[in-house]
Amino acid sequence: MEELSVIEATRKWVEDVVVGYNLCPFAKRELVRDRVRFVVSDADNEDSLLQALQTELLRLDDEPETETTLLIHPHALQSFADYNEFLDAADGLLAYLDMEGVYQIASFHPDYQFSDAEPDAAENYTNRSPFPMLHLLREASLEAAIDSHPDVDGIPPRNIELMNKLGAEKMRDILAGCLKASEKAAE
DSSP: OOHHHHHHHHHHHIIIIIITTTSSTTHHHHHHTTOEEEEEOOOOSHHHHHHHHHHHHHHHHHOTTOOEEEEEOTTSOOSHHHHHHHHHHHHHHHHHTTOBTTEEEEEEOTTOOOTTSOTTOGGGGGSOOSSOEEEEEEHHHHHHHHHHOTTGGGHHHHHHHHHHHHOHHHHHHHHHHHHHHHHHHHO
16 A cells, blocks of 8 residues: 555544544644644564654654654554554653653554453554554643643543444444545545
């Protein structure tokens, strides 16, 4: 799948799922303001993905007009277990670059599974995306958004309830639709 298709599928997922179902009440504003950077890494191993992550973190430092970055890596860490283990290395890079407290890395993967959930549980879809990706967030912006939200603690349980109501089959179909739409656009 070419880079443009990967970005289109990811953007559709952000628009239809993350914003459409209001999984993140802070996402729409930045998407509308065009302050979300979608970047596809050609990394096919952990070392090259760490290099891409470092490049994007430094870019965020240099480009304050970019609020957040989705670092999509369709060729690396296809296994959720490997991806999940990699998150420690990603956090280690934040520490190495002295960027802890400046940026935070949120995780999304096509096979995302919460530790206390069954693999096919609908609630996993709060963090399931068309491709493996790392979401780079500015801590200060996140804290400001949290401070201004009336019920930030209610977001995760509301999202789980919504996913359970919609069901895993519907969410699987929605993710597949994001991929199909991007394939048609590429034709």
